Amino acid sequence: MTGQAYAGRPNQLLRNLHSKIASIPMILTAVVIFLGGTLWTVFYSFTNSKLLPRLSFVGLDQYERLWAAPRWLMSIQNLAIYGFFSLIFSLVIGFVLAALMDQKIRFENTFRTIFLYPFALSFIVTGLVWQWVLNPEFGVQSVVRSLGWTSFTFDPLYNQSIVIYGILIAALWQGTGLVMCLMLAGLRGIDEDIWKASRVDGIPMWKTYLFIIIPMMRAVFITTLVIIASGIVRVYDLVVAQTSGGPGIASEVPAKYVYDYMFQAQNLGQGFAASTMMLITVAIIIVPWAYLEFGGRKRG
């Protein structure tokens, strides 16, 4: 690449030696940790490792047990609900905010700073703040009740059937700023002439957005979608901080299942099987995207 094609050295390995030495950390990370570690986990998910990993194969037993465990099923259900609404709301809120910000408004920087600051905070901080705001004894519920609406009930963190939405509220607070920023960057990348043309043709603004701008921003949407989606599968700290999976097991998520089985229940096999399922989930999201994104043109 760097004009060394004519280097007549016999030993291929010594060519570009410094570069290779400098890349050792990257090669080790890629091959040993990312590739090796992943294969290792998948491999050991077919064993009945308990406290320590050991090689006694039990076929798909761990997976059968996994898919029979109420806690895992709950985790998957939660992930599905949380994931679905999180995707929809992130995209809609993020896009609407970005569209509003794109109207040549004043104080744009102030608004951007406000919308994005939660993203700088950790999920632990986010979870704890919203735990407090949603506290039924002191938080939103009690405030509304003290205003006179005494039967008002809003206690997502203490109600098994809606607890996942309580987590969703916190997650949206933390993450929509990022989506807004990505969308805004996308909107700014759209040629001004498109707007002029649509104005000349007398197309209403909402129609322009819906039928012209959004289809043009396909790439931005897909990238954002992938980012949000791979974040959703990982959701862990937020749940730990906000509800610790409770009440009962109502807000368990897969990542927490993995951690608990690996490091607390000392049932490694289950943990490996569950993390392999997470891997498959991510693969389902990533592979079609990678195929669409890079499959068409050959990469050199």
Place this chain on the structure above:
Amino acid sequence: MDDTVSLKGRAAHSASRLAPGPKGKKPRPMFSPRNIMIYGALIFAAAYYLLPLYVMVVTSLKGMPEIRLGNIFSPPLEITFEPWVKAWSSACTGLNCDGLSRGFWNSVRITIPSTVVSIAIASINGYALANWRFKGADLFFTILIVGAFIPYQVMIYPIVIVLREIGLYGSLTGLIIVHTIFGMPILTLLFRNYFSSLPEELFKAARIDGAGFWTIYFKIMLPMSLPIFVVAMILQITGIWNDFLFGVVFTRPEYYPMTVQLNNIVNSVQGVKEYNVNMAATILTGAVPLIVYFVSGRLFVRGIAAGAVKG
């Protein structure tokens, strides 16, 4: 075209510049229905984003009796800094009652070396990928980028084993290695793209002058790349400070970072819940990334945009 217009005087000139469309400064009434709607929606959204911060601050400044009586949105009647002092120096996690300060210093001891090491390694990787590509380099890089999408849970246990084998499991060094590993995909991508965008002639000229791999890196690339190093620093400082999972998995309790300790303080089951202390502790933990965010401004946005556009 402009020349002929300019003959007719300034006013006509500016008028003709206004004509094509909304690009110029067409005076708009401040309180048009359109504006009211836009600003109304934005202010409403801003309130939603600011509310939790406000509640945190207000709660942390109240005494417990006032919290039990009033609502969480009311400003404190009597401002007290006692919760802050307590959160910092005497809040309990289990048997330890030396407050959040321990976690803070642990986080400092984790974040600084992790940031330095991960950026040093990733920048050299990026440099090698951009300017000294060897056979197979792209393959490793692809694995690295694909690996960025793999859930951490899949790779955690193998890393535990490796660290245990080399005797670093539970130590700060081990955690620093883990942060370096997981920071590598995004940082390498960041640096690779940046170094590739630098003019190639620069590199070639240095080669002709006889400069080698390291000389070019330290004498030419490094001094030219300060902005991207700042972006990488912002990305890493906030990311590592906010980490919870690695801290809990790879360190012993005496090295727990601030986020882990905060969670243990607030979600501990024993004792009376002191919401004001909890909120003070939460603000203290969020303070570092928030300060980084407010100080860095646009660079932060650039960092996350770079972090976002993968591949």
